[in-house]
Amino acid sequence: MGDLVPADIFERLPERYRRRAREISIRVSEIDALLRRCDTGALRDAAVRLRGQLRPQPDVEMADFAKEFRTACADLPEWAVSEATNDFLAGRVENHTGQFMPTCAEFARHARSIIAPFIGEKNGLRNEAERLFERAEDEARRAAIAIERADPAVRQRVRALIASANAGAPLPVIGHTHSGMTPEDKAEMDKLRIRRPHVSKLPETRLVKGKRS
Numbered sequence: 001m002g003d004l005v006p007a008d009i010f011e012r013l014p015e016r017y018r019r020r021a022r023e024i025s026i027r028v029s030e031i032d033a034l035l036r037r038c039d040t041g042a043l044r045d046a047a048v049r050l051r052g053q054l055r056p057q058p059d060v061e062m063a064d065f066a067k068e069f070r071t072a073c074a075d076l077p078e079w080a081v082s083e084a085t086n087d088f089l090a091g092r093v094e095n096h097t098g099q100f101m102p103t104c105a106e107f108a109r110h111a112r113s114i115i116a117p118f119i120g121e122k123n124g125l126r127n128e129a130e131r132l133f134e135r136a137e138d139e140a141r142r143a144a145i146a147i148e149r150a151d152p153a154v155r156q157r158v159r160a161l162i163a164s165a166n167a168g169a170p171l172p173v174i175g176h177t178h179s180g181m182t183p184e185d186k187a188e189m190d191k192l193r194i195r196r197p198h199v200s201k202l203p204e205t206r207l208v209k210g211k212r213s
Contacts, residue, residue, distance in 0.1 A: 038078035
């Protein structure tokens with residue numbers, strides 16, 4: 001478990017998160033056992049099965065194929081090599097004619113596609129384990145805030161702060177003309193306004209001009 005959740009962090013986790021950390025550790029151990037590398041005997045058996053049912057690739061020596069096959073599949077688990085062999089022999093591999101032996105790259109690529117879901121699950125569990133302490137801290141902060149908000153004294157203090165803020169807020173501005181001015185000042189301001197005579201534009205329109213002509 002130490003490689004997933006350090007001991008000092010594990011000791012500070014609540015029990016619920018400790019239980020989840022143990023579950024993650026168990027599942028990661030199971031996946032590691034599932035992905036354990038196979039021995040050369042399993043690779044040799046797979047190559048022999050392929051050679052017994054499929055034609056060898058043109059201009060490829062079997063000794064060279066066996067060497068490169070071990071290199072390409074060295075990190076694969078035995079069950080994935082066996083499943084990939086069965087898929088090629090049964091014609092379940094897309095874009096494979098079923099006549100010639102697959103190249104080392106084709107075989108290794110298909111075998112890795114078989115174990116890809118388990119590798120993805122393992123990576124997801126590791127990411128979850130790294131975030132356990134953050135989740136626990138966030139939950140503790142939320143619980144503390146909820147307790148504080150439920151305190152009557154805190155609620156009373158918040159209400160007092162809201163009332164104080166509302167009392168000191170500026171009054172809304174009302175858009176009246178000459179707001180805050182005396183009637184005498186308003187009259188003086190109105191005298192200074194320039195009153196332009198209304199001049200109709202109708203005589204200048206094409207319709208009126210057309211009737212005149």
